[in-house]
Amino acid sequence: MNDINKKRTGNLISIQDSLVKARFFDDVIMGETAEISVDGKFLQAEVLQIQPDPKNADAGIVEMQVFEDLTGAKIGDEVVFKGTPLSVLLGPGLLTSVWDGLQNPLYKLSEEDAYLKPGMNAPALDETVLWDFTPIVKVGDSVSGGDVIGTVPEGKVDHKILVPFKYGACKIESIIEKRSVNITQKVAVIVDELNNKHELQLAFRQPVKSPIPFRERAIPTKPISTGVRVIDLLAPVGYGGTVGNPGPFGAGKTVLQHSLCKYAVADIIIMAACGERAGEAVEVFKEFAELEDPTTGESLMKRMCIFGNTSSMPVAAREASVFIALTVGEYYRYQGKKVVLLADSTSRWAQALRERSGRQGDIPGPEAFPMDIPDQIKGMYQRAGEDLGTGGSLTFIGTVSPAGGNFQEPVTQATMDATGGFWGLSQDRADAKKYPAIDPLVYTTSVYDGFVSWKDRNKMLGTLNDANDIDQTISTIGLKKVPVSNYIQYQKGLTIDFCVMQQDAFEKNDACTRPERLEIINEAVQNLIEREINFEVGDMDDEQLKEQIKHKFDELRQWWREWNYSAINEEQIRHLPKAVEEFILQEEYAV
Template sequence: MTKNQIYSINGPVVTVKNAVDFHMLEMVYVGKQKLLGEVISISKEKTTIQVYEVTTGIVPGEPVYPTGEPISALLGPGLLTNIFDGIERPLKEIAKEEGIYIPTGSDVEPLDKTKKWDVKITVKKDDLLKFGQIYATIQETDMIEHRLMVPKGFDGRVIEVKKSGTYTLFDCIVKTEDTHGNVYELNLTQKWPIKTARPVFQRLPISKPLISGQRVIDTLFPIAKGGTAAVPGGFGTGKTMMQHQFAKWCDADIIIYVGCGERGNEMTQVLEEFGELIDPRTNKLLLDRTVLIANTSNMPVAAREASIYTGVTIAEYYRDMGYHVAVMADSTSRWAEALREISGRLEEMPAEEGFPAYLPSRIAQFYERAGYMETLNHAESSVTIIGAVSPQGGDFSEPVTQNTKRFVRSFWALDKQLAYARHYAAINWNTSYSEYVLDLTKWYDQNVGLSFLTNRKEIMAVLAEENKLLEIAKLIGADILPDDQKLIIEIGKVIRYGFLQQNAFHKDDTYVPLEKQNLMMAVILYLYDKAKHYIEEGKSLNLLLETSIFDQVIKMKYDVPNDQLDQFDQYYKSIDRTIKRIK
């Protein structure tokens, strides 16, 4: 009788009785089809395995094969431009070989092992190599140089070096020998356990913004390189669109997009659009510096959990080369739902709304892998994580949103009413926040100007005051308000339509540099200041509103090209002329 036989099957959860040769978090192959699984619980009586593939067709009595190693990602050249599923199977290759559906037990290699890469070896014989040190480089795409780093446990003195030239993934190019006489072969790849964070030399203080060109983010609710942000929003509020825009324009070097449990047709659209997007920095395909991980809602539920970890492991790999990486996770709610389903099948005690009691710690572990780091090869780089949250019915009080709020420092709350009013980005300025402003103060002062944060503070104050006045106006009507309060509502409208609302299809408004954002704020506040003095002199606000000056200021986002910022001077003169004319 074969040992390690399947005893019971409950969806993606499989148990083995009286097994002794399994370890926690070990990767195993389940059944005759060799489905990929992971050991998640061990007791004296039984071992529990979660299977990352559909278990239809397997029966009790089939064998389970241990591997002795954890679930790992294969890392090497060829990751960029590729599309993987949650357990790093290449979807394009599977489609070529097997058709549009992924067969169970598919063992297509994650990376093309026959492709030849032009390798430039940067070490020589007798060099001492340590974990994380770069020993060769490859031009992976036109934009990104892939830096091969010594894997963990391969430290030692170089005893053999091949010449720079063309090699396939598993060709040995360097040999090292450790102090015990063990010889190791270095090729173009390495493996890393996806649930273990890659080590760094030290975590550095956060001090630089991740600039997206989206005014409501860069100015009001910034995110730092190495920071974390949550994007909660109900159905149709623009979470995916916002992550697209952010991926296209943010100043990260590498983009990792994880589609976790999203609808298949939506994910298809994402993949097609990413394949066509042009990188504005280079005028080449954005895909040349992007890795896409697609785990749609009809794929095995357990693989959703793995997809998040696979994505962040690839991000850390490129971070260790010295790149700034942005991870878009869409959406972490589907990942949490996968945890809930598996927890239910394991008959664990449920916490709030049926989610497992360990939900907060899992969310924390994911977001903790972000950070601004000094790598083992002493480069400064970062992983920034932006996680979309899809609360049912747009209810932000549900557990995933509330627990995510505890572990992120930027919260961009998407608003259904703004989205339906075609206000992009539909970030509600009254319920969103960012805790990075203080960390970034020095950078803003040095790179944008001392006026930037002062202008931001005044804009935020006007919006807060406008919100209070709109509540009063709903009760008693806006006509009863005095002119100075009506002015705040009017300036609030200028800020909302002229500054916060952005047009992704307009060449000068889709991306706005920080300098222009600051100048726009300055013009709006100048109009507010001049209009306030005008009203204090006893003049009528209605006369000022009858001029076109407010509309003129709203349209400046279109009328001033991003490379002709000196045109803002005309607005100050126009405001002065208009007020002088009606006095």
């Protein structure tokens, strides 16, 4: 066994961008972290590969990626190997935190300098905060990794203190009484079967690249109310599900992510801003703090934590940030919490792997991505899931930024293969400012028991499909040749699209639709689909009649959209199906 307490070192022999090589004489562990000393600063690195040294049979060469800018590094600079893989600190205080991709707290670092400089770091969780610890086990109890030894309230979240997952069967040798402690103080001592003693604190480190296990994994079935109508009606995502959300730039991925952040019903939302614009992450942690959590009514930030590894930050840390965020999600899932992880964007993550493999000189796969990128993407999404054993779930919604908006590129393809749901954003819909630009005809879902019945959903889809077909007919052979009955069907589809599928994320009353309201909308939609509408033909010719029909539907759409924005009380909301009914009967319906 390695004596990990012994100092093991190496010296740099090659430096290129964020990739370095070092010569070592002792031993190096694959995947362990290291610190490189450059101009008196210590830069974080991770071991990627170990090779023989062609110049020295007693030595070896280790290849590492460095998470910080290497300016000033020289041949011979010392490397100290840490013996532990890349890990994340788990414990109370995770919520409301804003970190960089390596879990350095950004607010804390800003006290030192407005700019992020190489070598800067600070404890991931505040060590001065006191937490009210209540033990739930007693001396002599048997415990093992993942068992709960006590709880602390973290805002409204009941944060369970777990035995670190690395421990097997142990016994509690001592545990403190109910009192306030910080995350560095000892709360318990456990003894393993070899009679080794281990001190436990409120927080512990967990490697990020190997998943925290499930107790009893299950297929996600219960849909999440996201507040976004097109999702909840047509393409719902279940607690513990996975969704890939690709779209060309400008198609509204960011606004959609922000909507999910604000309105998705969940205990905890983790945001991994991975290689994206800094401004968007800032908007989340500065503005969302003032918004209300849909379930508790508290500040939205109290249920969130954010990893802001934005596009100009070191690229190697981008890869780490997604794994770190996933591990935090798994930790809360293990405590029985419903967690939603939003990763924006998994394409940037894949590009980080591409940059690295390019520098390492690997033989490139399609579009120069590493050959195994589909497996890596699948492995990542597989960490999401529902756990019946704990009652928790981790839902993973990843955005994809396909080059050129082309869904055929490797990352989008691999994502489609890896996820249970798929929300494709359409450039055409975005160009027409039809938001959210999820194409009601291009998506998949693996939840069959959503907020409306499968039958109703299919009817809705059928009408949208019909409208789409008729639309194409109109643009190829002209309106005149389209029969009146088809034209009415087309107008019905347009109405469902305009008033239901489209939603204004910036209008207070329209931005979020809950299941109760959705049910009423569905009632109205089904009414509209099912019933025949009798227009007074009189002595109108075909063109006049169609004009008349369009005019009537225009009025309905205007009325309905207004309803979206303004119907607040029970009576106003209940009025929708009735109004549609009156429209069908061609009575005066506007109130």
